[in-house]
Amino acid sequence: MSTKLPRWLIAFSALVYLFLHLPIVVLVIFSFNDSKYAVSWTGFTWAWYQRLLEREDILRGLEASLIVGAASTLVSAVFGTLIALALARHRFRGRTALEAFLYVPLVTPEIVVGISLLILFVLLKVPLGLATITIAHIAFSISFVVVVVLARLQGMDRNLEEAAMTLGADEITTFWKITVPQLWPGIISGALLAFTMSFDDYVITSFVSGTGSSTLPIVVYTMVRRNIEPSINAISTIILVATAVLIYLADRLGREKGA
Amino acid sequence: MNLRQRILGFYHTRKDATAWTLLAPGVLWLVVFFLAPILIMLGYSVMPRGLFTPVKAGFTLEHYQRFFDPLYLQILWRTFAWSLGATVICLLMGYPLAYLIARSWKWRNLLMFLVVLPFWTSFLVRTFAMIFLMRDTGLINATLISLGLITEPIPLLYTPFAVMVGLVYGFLPFMVLPIYASLEKLDLSLLEAAEVLGARPWARFVRVTFPLSLPGVVAGALLVFIPALGSFLTSDLLGGAKQVMIGNLIQNQFSAARNWPFGSAASFIVMALVLVAVVWYLRIRDTAPGGAEAK
Structure with a gap:
């Protein structure tokens, strides 16, 4: 049968790709532009990147983001993996309801998650800061880790585990020696996604961060609102490159065969 | 032992x-x-506003009744209309793209990667990219002026147009992914059969391909509509003070306006709309032709 694609479809798709990518490309190019105000190209410079290093708020924001990201990723990766194991390997009462419950955070608008957590923390008189941001990030990351790890578990060969048990290993030994190494790429892939989301989150964080504990997105948001100097382009470019690398790694590991 | x-x-x-x-x-x-915070939020939405505390003891439906005020009805309506509009535009742009990717055997992975890439890049950064293009001194206006097509910058930013472009730009990948998934596993022998039986290309598309890709279309529509309903950053940064969506209304009640119960009621309305959309999707998915196995 004829599989040739009509010309108009190719042209149209090219335009859609342009729409998806051109704004980012332009943003990156102008992070190297010499002029402060003009959008015309006046020459190449690293000045805006150097300027970033002088800004205390950005460096502190980056530090806060890395701390929150590392802590929330660690906890949500462990909790999410355990839930995925229970769902893939065990039958228990209330399973369907639990699965539905686990999907709700994936579709809940960020603004709802943010304000409801703010209400909880204020009600319990928990001071807002890095701890509350971390708690919030764990809460929205767990379900994503579950989805990623569960997908890997469902494609996993269980014969190795059964062989280990037949050869006399107990559940705990089998788990550490067989299951975890096989599952490792899935766990890392889920963890990288959790870190990316934590590193990028603005909406939820803005409600539970309080004053004096700003993550990088909070700082960038303030910059976007206040001034228009090309340092924003520079920090945006750095964030873009960092997330692109993380996602590429997550994708590679997600596809890799277990060790 | x-x-x-x-x-x-x-x-x-x-x-x-x-x-x-x-x-x-x-x-x-x-x-x-x-779960607990959302239930507490639900509780707050039916309690009277306190003088020095966010709420005081009691029961009231006044915060929900306030939504019948034309001002808030307008915000609700705008949120709904814009989300729906963004969904339709995403469908019109995303379907042809998904179709092209599913039919281009050689470049499939690369083309799909190019759709997924922006999906994972920072939403805040992408919204800033839109500002960079659309503000008065932005690239679009500067280019048009230097070409001599206009003398004064056209106001693009802080208009409904800017918000709509931002929503489409932000959520388009969500539309392409599920449509591509349903087109990719479409059984090509069905199309061959249609061709043998004399169906022209357009008829094959309308009567075979499109109906079988409906589960993907519905899933994509939902994946765009839901985040658009609850969107905050897009209208906040691209819409300015006049183009308020319900997300901005909620945020405002928890910052400047300091009316937590009213903000809670607004949040709960968004949450309820989202859940209705999900339930509607699940019902369609389970009844659509060839739908059960599509994601």
Whole structure:
């Protein structure tokens, strides 16, 4: 049968790709532009990147983001993996309801998650800061880790585990020696996604961060609102490159065969 | 018996216990820091506003009644209309793209990667990219002026147009992914059969391809509509003070306006709309032709 694609479809798709990518490309190019105000190209410079290093708020924001990201990723990766194991390997009462419950955070608008957590923390008189941001990030990351790890578990060969048990290993030994190494790429892939989301989150964080504990997105948001100097382009470019690398790694590991 | 054996013995006799031990930490976390806060929020939405505290004891439906005020009805309507508009535009742009990717055997992976890439890049950065293009001194206006087509910058930013472009730009990948997934696994022999039976290309598309890709279309529509309903950053940064959506209304009640119960009621309305959309999707998915196996 004829599989040739009509010309108009190719042209149209090219335009859609342009729409998806051109704004980012332009943003990156102008992070190297010499002029402060003009959008015309006046020459190449690293000045805006150097300027970033002088800004205390950005460096502190980056530090806060890395701390929150590392802590929330660690906890949500462990909790999410355990839930995925229970769902893939065990039958228990209330399973369907639990699965539905686990999907709700994936579709809940960020603004709802943010304000409801703010209400909880204020009600319990928990001071807002890095701890509350971390708690919030764990809460929205767990379900994503579950989805990623569960997908890997469902494609996993269980014969190795059964062989280990037949050869006399107990559940705990089998788990550490067989299951975890096989599952490792899935766990890392889920963890990288959790870190990316934590590193990028603005909406939820803005409600539970309080004053004096700003993550990088909070700082960038303030910059976007206040001034228009090309340092924003520079920090945006750095964030873009960092997330692109993380996602590429997550994708590679997600596809890799277990060790 | 050492401790290890005792623990294993316990789990051997109680099979449910293993599952619940694995589930406990994560599920407990979600109950305390996801479910409970939303229930408390629901409680706040039916309590009177306090003088020095966010709420005081009592029961009232006044915060929900306030939405019948034309001002708030307008915000609700705008949120709904813009989300729907963004969904339709995403469909019109995303369907042809998904079709092209599903039919280009050689470049499939690369083309798909190019769709997924922006999906994972920072939403805040992407919204800033839109500002960079659309502001008065932005690239679009500067280019048009230097070409001599206009003398004064056209106001693009802080208009409904800017918000719509931002929503489409932000959520388009969500539309392409599920449509591509349903087109990719479409059984090509059905199209061959249609061709043998004399169907022209357009008829083959309308009567075979499109109906079979409907589950993907519905899923994509939902994946765009839901985040658009609750969107905050797009209208906040691209819409300015006049183009308020319900997300901005909620944020305002928890910052400047300091009316937490009203903000809670607004949040709950968004949450309810989202849940209605999901339930509607699940029902369609289970009844559509060839739908059950599509994601």
